[in-house]
Amino acid sequence: MPEAHTVTSYDDELRFLVRRLSEMGGIAERMVADAVAALVNADTASAQRVISEDLLLDNGEREVYDKAVIIIAKRQPMASDLREIIGSIRIASDLERVGDLGKNIAKRVIAVHTMAQPRKLVRGLEHLAELALTQLKEVLDAFATRSPTLANSIRERDEEIDAIYTSLFRELLTYMMEDPRNITACTHLLFCAKNIERIGDHATNIAETVYYVATGEQLAAERPKDDETASMIAPPPGAA
Amino acid sequence: MPEAHTVTSYDDELRFLVRRLSEMGGIAERMVADAVAALVNADTASAQRVISEDLLLDNGEREVYDKAVIIIAKRQPMASDLREIIGSIRIASDLERVGDLGKNIAKRVIAVHTMAQPRKLVRGLEHLAELALTQLKEVLDAFATRSPTLANSIRERDEEIDAIYTSLFRELLTYMMEDPRNITACTHLLFCAKNIERIGDHATNIAETVYYVATGEQLAAERPKDDETASMIAPPPGAA
16 A cells, blocks of 8 residues: 555656666766777777776666666556656666667677778767767656656658768778778668667657656657668768 | 555456457568568558558557556556566567568569569568478467467577578678679678567577576576677678
8 A cells, every 4th residue: 555655765767777778878878978089089099998887788688677677566556657667677678789789889899990991980979979879868867857748759760860870881882892892891881870770769769658658648659770881772972 | 555456357457468469470471471472472452561561560569568667657566567568568569579570571572573583582581481480380389388488489589590690690791702793682681680680589599588587587698699690791702
């Protein structure tokens, strides 16, 4: 029976989840930013650091999950608290995946750091990463302030990331065709770009969770989640 | 108070979740199998069907989520039921992603169907897909039978998928280097292979959820989740 709980302690438990998610969000952002910087600067030591940090998010996700289940079992929360607690599990899972994607970018630094870096492409990746990180930062703000309006606007903006990803995809294909020696490095950069695009998708997932936590309503199913490059046949002439 | 519930109706609600997940699992398996068959047979009509089916999984995930929250709020379940209900939300989310990956493969059929298909590679993809689909089928059996032993063995076997993915990755790079006209098609096949490898990861996620539902314990964090190709510098001579 919820009335039997001391309010302070229950609030403390809910605040623990919010604080833990905020820490996880900070780690995920830093991992992605550091991985992309390591890629640009061919900094393998920094890439190694990103790889080792991933464990922090794995542990964070497990901790949020365990804690959330315990809180629900112990407190039997009513609808809005319940949405928040289950939402925490979902957000922790998205942040853990963002960390995995950052780690995967960092691993590719080691594969490409000795190769000739196509600077223009690396700068394109930086720009893509900036957009994805802005989405991630804002969606964590939306969660902190429980703002459905902000959450919804973030979800709409995922299309911008997709457009830049599509143009990078074209450039990378053209680069490979121009000189087969670029193929291995460009393939890794292609996956880095795809990883960053997926980070944008996770920000979108979190935006949907925040909207649900705040309003109790799920956003409509149709949303721009897949990328456009899947049906791309060849880069247009002179795309690079 | 749980005692006030009629047992039959609560059981019905839990059974609804299990049945809905089983349906979703069937749809996800079929989408992936059909997408890979469409790729092999350059069958764009079948690919279009896969793309349109994705909505079924989007709706399934939303329905499981809504229903799970309602059951928890209404029934205030104790620990083991609670694990199962929250586990259902996680599994629905993994199955929805598997559907997205199948859809993404189907989209690539349309991009590559007019091109010369490297048959050996397509057969490699088929083999990879068979393994991933076996993982998915078995993990759904493990959920249906609540078998932590089966769940744990599935998680271990993800390494086999990674090994085949790595060898396909090498072959695809070599193919691209041999003839730049293969680059666009091989890039799409590279992403198809990555998608299938990720389906294996989702089967692994579901295995971890099943283990947790059945035992109340989370499996250790360290597990083979990332692929090995991330740090691959170039295919060895004569790899194709």
